[in-house]
Amino acid sequence: MLTIDLKSAFYGNKQVLADVGFKIQPGQLVAILGDNGSGKTTLLKSIAGVHKTWQGKCQWDDKDLEALPLLERASAIAYLSQTTQSNFPFQVREIITLARFRFREDSKTRDRMVLKAAEQFAVSDLLERRANELSGGEQQRVMLARVFAQESAVALLDEPTAHLDLSHRLAVFQSFRKLCGQGISILCATHDLDASLEYADQLLLLQKGKPIDFGPVDEVVDRNGLTQLFRNAPVEWKRNPFSKRPQVVIHSSYEEKR
Numbered sequence: 485m486l487t488i489d490l491k492s493a494f495y496g497n498k499q500v501l502a503d504v505g506f507k508i509q510p511g512q513l514v515a516i517l518g519d520n521g522s523g524k525t526t527l528l529k530s531i532a533g534v535h536k537t538w539q540g541k542c543q544w545d546d547k548d549l550e551a552l553p554l555l556e557r558a559s560a561i562a563y564l565s566q567t568t569q570s571n572f573p574f575q576v577r578e579i580i581t582l583a584r585f586r587f588r589e590d591s592k593t594r595d596r597m598v599l600k601a602a603e604q605f606a607v608s609d610l611l612e613r614r615a616n617e618l619s620g621g622e623q624q625r626v627m628l629a630r631v632f633a634q635e636s637a638v639a640l641l642d643e644p645t646a647h648l649d650l651s652h653r654l655a656v657f658q659s660f661r662k663l664c665g666q667g668i669s670i671l672c673a674t675h676d677l678d679a680s681l682e683y684a685d686q687l688l689l690l691q692k693g694k695p696i697d698f699g700p701v702d703e704v705v706d707r708n709g710l711t712q713l714f715r716n717a718p719v720e721w722k723r724n725p726f727s728k729r730p731q732v733v734i735h736s737s738y739e740e741k742r
């Protein structure tokens with residue numbers, strides 16, 4: 485289980501996170517929602533150990549993540565940053581293969597695992613291409629394949645669908661669900677509100693560096709957490725007629741109605 489209890493996080497003397505605490509069970513997909521600048525990236529970077537000026541604890545199975553030796557840490561968490569653009573002419577196969585560094589395996593097993601991850605994110609036909617010659621969306625799917633090729637218990641993903649078209653966006657969330665079915669936990673900062681409502685188990689709502697709600701999607705919606713978070717957006721909350729899960733509906737004349 486991933487246990488997060490961040491008392492604070494800073495850039496210089498500016499505090500950007502306060503009292504963010506939650507637990508994620510194996511196999512759960514948790515979406516972090518919040519406006520720009522609410523602290524989503526800083527939270528993920530702090531858990532990943534990329535951002536270091538924070539106080540509190542980030543634990544995997546009661547062990548402090550920052551104290552774990554590199555290989556153990558890599559087996560606990562994998563991190564996908566917001567910038568997935570590759571400026572170097574690495575081959576896609578090489579990039580995904582890098583994620584296998586923690587395994588002692590023969591080349592046949594390694595190639596099989598790389599192919600499996602590539603297939604999961606529909607990039608198997610790009611394996612021989614140079615990453616810097618791919619579109620933004622293709623590069624993002626390559627980086628997702630890399631993250632999950634690491635086979636860590638928890639994946640920390642920063643806006644993993646930002647560059648994707650509708651079909652790939654939904655296919656990626658469906659892949660997340662499959663991976664969660666295999667026991668992997670996913671903590672994902674996203675502006676993909678409709679997909680989060682449909683696919684996530686839990687929502688963490690951040691506002692100005694503070695959590696305003698955390699819990700199962702239905703419960704957060706019932707507590708009006710999303711109404712509070714997106715109070716300036718012309719939207720209403722309905723039920724998806726097919727899945728019966730909460731759904732965001734854009735309401736262009738909402739202001740007039742209010």
Ligand code: ADP
Nearest residue numbers: 495498500518519520521522523524525526527
């Ligand atoms: P989000 O991911 O929700 O958009 P961030 O975690 O990126 O939010 O940012 C949280 C706050 O920290 C914002 O006020 C942002 O301006 C500030 N911030 C982010 N990165 C830095 C940095 N490197 N130096 C100083 N302030 C930063």
